[in-house]
Amino acid sequence: MSQEVPNAIDVRNAVKRYGDFTALKTISLSIRDNEFFTLLGPSGCGKTTLLRMIAGFEDVTEGEIFLYGEEIEDLPPNKRPVNTVFQNYALFPHMDVMENVSFGLEMLGKPKAQARARAGEILELVQLSQFANRKPSQLSGGQQQRVALARALAPQPKVLLLDEPLSALDLKLRKAMQLELKHLQRETGITFIFVTHDQDEALTMSDRIAVMSAGELQQLGDARDIYEKPANRFVADFIGETNLIEVTIKSRDATRVLCAFSNGLTLTCDAVEGINVGDRVHMSIRPERIKLRSTKVETENFQGQVVENIYAGTDVQTIVHLQGGMQLAVRTQNSETGRTMTFEPGAEVFVDVEFGSARLLAN
Numbered sequence: 001m002s003q004e005v006p007n008a009i010d011v012r013n014a015v016k017r018y019g020d021f022t023a024l025k026t027i028s029l030s031i032r033d034n035e036f037f038t039l040l041g042p043s044g045c046g047k048t049t050l051l052r053m054i055a056g057f058e059d060v061t062e063g064e065i066f067l068y069g070e071e072i073e074d075l076p077p078n079k080r081p082v083n084t085v086f087q088n089y090a091l092f093p094h095m096d097v098m099e100n101v102s103f104g105l106e107m108l109g110k111p112k113a114q115a116r117a118r119a120g121e122i123l124e125l126v127q128l129s130q131f132a133n134r135k136p137s138q139l140s141g142g143q144q145q146r147v148a149l150a151r152a153l154a155p156q157p158k159v160l161l162l163d164e165p166l167s168a169l170d171l172k173l174r175k176a177m178q179l180e181l182k183h184l185q186r187e188t189g190i191t192f193i194f195v196t197h198d199q200d201e202a203l204t205m206s207d208r209i210a211v212m213s214a215g216e217l218q219q220l221g222d223a224r225d226i227y228e229k230p231a232n233r234f235v236a237d238f239i240g241e242t243n244l245i246e247v248t249i250k251s252r253d254a255t256r257v258l259c260a261f262s263n264g265l266t267l268t269c270d271a272v273e274g275i276n277v278g279d280r281v282h283m284s285i286r287p288e289r290i291k292l293r294s295t296k297v298e299t300e301n302f303q304g305q306v307v308e309n310i311y312a313g314t315d316v317q318t319i320v321h322l323q324g325g326m327q328l329a330v331r332t333q334n335s336e337t338g339r340t341m342t343f344e345p346g347a348e349v350f351v352d353v354e355f356g357s358a359r360l361l362a363n
């Protein structure tokens with residue numbers, strides 16, 4: 001019988017207070033072995049605090065943290081089989097790349113020759129072998145970040161913690177490093193816990209994402225779940241772009257509800273547990289799930305007028321004015337790519353919300 005692999009991390013009812021201020025309010029989550037896991041949320045939501053609690057740099061006020069089944073919150077940082085990559089790289093400026101990577105191994109008691117051999121292997125993995133004799137100041141930001149990664153990976157931690165490691169890089173390099181990090185995680189099989197406030201980065205890289213806000217876990221799921229089925233208004237708004245519209249529930253059956261907007265228009269959408277007739281709730285409609293047409297094809301198509309088009313390279317965001325002062329953002333592919341039509345400002349259009357794409361949010 002195969003033995004079940006324990007979770008890399010189990011956080012159980014963890015609370016963090018700084019004096020009177022509660023930075024984390026009873027967080028419980030599990031991170032699987034060999035997972036690329038991301039803590040995502042706006043500045044101040046507590047993601048770094050949670051990461052630092054896993055690393056051992058912060059005490060846990062209440063609750064427990066387990067690493068591969070072993071309770072760790074009383075272990076000092078250097079006794080935990082984890083390593084951290086920081087945003088500012090924190091390389092030793094007077095050491096060359098090889099020394100930066102092998103130093104930590106020597107500190108852990110590895111003989112110098114072995115430490116260097118291991119450092120050599122890991123520099124090859126991050127494609128820095130040819131820079132082994134350079135000082136950090138002689139490297140680009142991306143190369144410095146790869147040295148920091150190599151240094152953190154060299155002792156083969158069970159879990160690698162990455163605290164906004166790409167935020168100092170320009171967009172192009174950042175995108176390239178996102179792919180490299182993902183490959184590195186796959187190649188090493190080490191569990192990565194990655195902190196970012198950048199939702200695109202989180203969606204691209206992660207096996208699963210924990211969305212946090214104000215010290216609380218808002219939703220945990222894979223990229224598709226979080227984008228397509230946001231658990232609440234915060235997640236719908238924070239992840240991607242959306243139209244958030246207040247609606248009143250007019251009627252419902254087991255699977256469908258009829259929702260009315262403030263301007264009297266109605267739209268049928270999938271029922272959500274806990275939302276009942278008479279409730280006023282928010283509906284999320286993603287801009288790319290709306291089509292604009294010159295003719296009405298469905299009974300629930302709304303008539304509107306194009307206000308403006310905002311050009312964004314591969315696609316165009318069109319703002320459409322509906323009756324009663326309601327506006328919708330619609331994302332269509334750039335007409336110059338030949339796939340869809342862009343309507344000029346002032347054009348009368350019919351707005352077709354793809355069936356099943358409007359989502360009701362219980363809170």
Ligand code: ATP
Pocket residue numbers: 018021023041042043044045046047048049050197
């Ligand atoms: P950022 O993306 O800006 O780093 P974050 O989500 O990582 O934000 P944390 O650094 O975890 O946020 O901080 C969470 C909250 O705890 C913030 O309101 C912060 O001001 C507060 N905080 C963090 N460290 C301390 C401290 N040592 N003493 C008091 N409050 C703190």
